[in-house]
Amino acid sequence: MTLFDADFRAMVRQLGGGRRRPRGAEDDSVRARRRRAAPSGTFSGHRGYAPGEDLRGLDWNAYARSGELFVKVLHEEDRRTLDVLLDASRSMGAGSPPRWEAARRLVAVVAGMALTRLDGVRIVVGGHVEAIAAQSPLDRLFDFLDELTLAPAGTAADPVDIWSSRGLRGRLVWISDFANPEEAVSGLARLGRARRAACGLLPTLPEDRAPVLDGYVELFDPEEQRRVRVRVDARLRAAVAEELAALARHQDAAFHAAGVPLLRQPVPASVDGNVLESWISGGWSEWI
Secondary structure (H helix, E strand, O other): OOOOOHHHHHHHHHHOOOOOOOHHHHHHHHHHHHHHHOOOOOEEEEEEOOOOOOHHHEOHHHHHHHOOOEEEEEOOHHHHEEEEEEOOOHHHHOOOOOHHHHHHHHHHHHHHHHHOOOOEEEEEEOOEEEEEEOOOOHHHHHHHHHHOOOOOOOOOOOHHHHHHHOOOOOEEEEEOOOOOHHHHHHHHHHHHHHOOOEEEEEEEOHHHOOOOOOOEEEEEEOOOOEEEEEEOOHHHHHHHHHHHHHHHHHHHHHHHHHOOOEEEEEOOOOOOHHHHHHHHOOOHHHHO
C-alpha cells in the first residue's frame, strides 16, 4: 500500500502553490530561476556531486585532474538549496501510526514547499543523498520516499555525518525522533561548526507523553541478563511517563544550547487538508 495516495499528492501540490499561473508570470519565474541558478558568487570550495543535481555546477577542471565529479560551492547555494536530513533508525518505527510514516510525509511536505521557492532539495537518508531539482515532477519525490525502509538494527547511518562528509551547504531541516539526546548533541556541534541555518523537526506520538501500557510487559534485566515479565500498574505507568518527560527536557536542552530550534509536530491518525495546513504553519517554513 502506498504511503502517498492520490489525495495526499494533490493536497501537497495545492499547498505548494500547484495552481497554474499566467504564462507571462511563469516565463518571468523561469528567467529569474535561471539567473539564481547560474554559477555566480564567491567560490568557497568543492563538494561531491549527487545524481540529479544541475550539471552547470560541476567543476570540469577538477574532473580532469581527479576523474571524479565535484560541484563548485558558492555562497549563494545557502539560499538556493534545502537539505532535509531524515533519520532511518529502527526507533523511528515505533508508535501507532508509526512515526516513520509521519516522518516521510513531513519530508514530502517540507520538500514540496521548498521546491516551489528554491532551486532544489537534497534528502539525506540511510547513507544516500537524493537530489531533486525544482523542475522535477513531484511524483519523483513521492516515489523516492515511498520506497524508503528503516535500516536494520544497529546499521543506521548518521544523516549529519553523511551531510558533513559530502560537504553539503544548504539550509537544513533535521527530521528525527532524537531518541538519544547525546547523539543529537554531537550532530548539533557539527552543524554549529559548519555555521548552517538549521532546525530540528520531531514528529510526536501520543506515546511520547503517556505510555500505552496494560496487562504485562516483557523487559530485559541487564544485571541478570534475562527477560522478566512485569505487571503494569499505576506506579509503573507514572515512572515511564516521567522518563519520557525527562527525555523531552534533554532534547529541548540540547537544541537550546546549540541555538537551534526544535519543533514538534503531532502525528495524526489520518492525514487530510487541515493536518497539512497545520504542518505548513509549524514554524519550519522560515528555513526555506
